[in-house]
Amino acid sequence: MMAVLALAVAIWLGGAALGLPRRLRLVALGLLYVAVVLAQLVLPETAALRVATGGRVEPWLVFGGLVLLVAGYRAALRWLRNRAVPVAAPVATGPFSEAELNRYARHIVLREIGGPGQVRLKQARVLVVGAGGLGSPVVLYLAAAGVGTIGVVDDDTVDPGNLQRQILHTDDRIGMAKVRSAQIAARALNPHVDLRPYERRLDEPAARALIAEHDLVLDGTDNFDTRYLVNRICAELGKPLISGAIAQWEGQVSLFHPAAGGPCYECVFPVRPAPGLVPSCAEAGVVAPLPGVVGSLMALEAVKHLTGAGQTLAGRLMIYDGLYGETRTVGIHRRADCPVCGHTRG
Numbered sequence: 001m002m003a004v005l006a007l008a009v010a011i012w013l014g015g016a017a018l019g020l021p022r023r024l025r026l027v028a029l030g031l032l033y034v035a036v037v038l039a040q041l042v043l044p045e046t047a048a049l050r051v052a053t054g055g056r057v058e059p060w061l062v063f064g065g066l067v068l069l070v071a072g073y074r075a076a077l078r079w080l081r082n083r084a085v086p087v088a089a090p091v092a093t094g095p096f097s098e099a100e101l102n103r104y105a106r107h108i109v110l111r112e113i114g115g116p117g118q119v120r121l122k123q124a125r126v127l128v129v130g131a132g133g134l135g136s137p138v139v140l141y142l143a144a145a146g147v148g149t150i151g152v153v154d155d156d157t158v159d160p161g162n163l164q165r166q167i168l169h170t171d172d173r174i175g176m177a178k179v180r181s182a183q184i185a186a187r188a189l190n191p192h193v194d195l196r197p198y199e200r201r202l203d204e205p206a207a208r209a210l211i212a213e214h215d216l217v218l219d220g221t222d223n224f225d226t227r228y229l230v231n232r233i234c235a236e237l238g239k240p241l242i243s244g245a246i247a248q249w250e251g252q253v254s255l256f257h258p259a260a261g262g263p264c265y266e267c268v269f270p271v272r273p274a275p276g277l278v279p280s281c282a283e284a285g286v287v288a289p290l291p292g293v294v295g296s297l298m299a300l301e302a303v304k305h306l307t308g309a310g311q312t313l314a315g316r317l318m319i320y321d322g323l324y325g326e327t328r329t330v331g332i333h334r335r336a337d338c339p340v341c342g343h344t345r346g
Helices: 002-017 022-042 048-052 058-083 098-103 114-123 135-145 178-189 204-212 224-237 290-307
Strands: 125-129 149-153 194-198 216-219 241-247 250-256 316-321 326-331
Touching (some): 125 135, 135 149, 149 178, 149 204, 241 290
Parallel strands (some): 125 216, 149 194, 216 241
16 A cells, blocks of 8 residues: 555656646546556455555545545635635724724723723813813823813913923913913824813803813812802703812812712812912912822823723712822712702702
8 A cells, every 4th residue: 555655656746847737647646546446346355466555445445535525625615715706895984094093092902991982082072171280181181092072261371380280381382372272282192183272261151151062071270269160060061070179299089970979069068268278389389290190080080981981980089199199089978958969959
């Protein structure tokens, strides 16, 4: 049997060396196989040729059957390939361009955000109240994260004293309206988002109109009149509010959403401080990176709320002490007698 296999190899390689076509070499091997089978069937059992080629026909028949199966399988594959119709590459019709997919790839691979979460970010409309210390990291990270529409309301202009901590602005934009400076910075960071500047003080009519147009509000203002106004309008319209505050070395942040069963800002801080009791940053000072820490936490809460990822700070108040590197979180609850969202409000 080994002699037959050696002869088959010699036929195949010798034919290749002579330049014989593949089909002709296959025919020669087929004739060799037929000759061996006939020798097993015709010659006496003691014949030298029959003994040299195995002495039995059954192994050769099994071998031939296996070869036919393999050949038939390969022929069927060729037939299917020839019948297959090439399919054109699908045209991208999703909500993101190729440039956006590359930009947001690190979000999309996160299990908690993924493609659906990134779509929600793109479709979201977020209002940022204040383009100062807290508003700076908030606007930059919301833009970087791909929040589709970002409204920024502030009536102030860029001052040299802002630049120690307000990273949204630059030296060559001193004197420019902060919302215009924010628009320039956001566009330079991510041209795929729409930042809408509202250069005005937030009175009640403006607050009601602007908050009604947005899905989420982030308040980083430094005066209590605006804080209480924004909280009241958000509670009335059922809009979630992320509020942050800083002073010297400390900051705090929480998500207030009475429509979802949580407290509002006034539930936690029912009495505003007396004038002069809480000094401003200009009076008391603030360490430069602190707004970045607290503002980044606000932006993170916004991303979590909009995508449904993880657990937000709803019902909890996070307090950060930058001087001693400590963070603590305390539970906060809705008050039944709260004049803004309580059950007994008239």
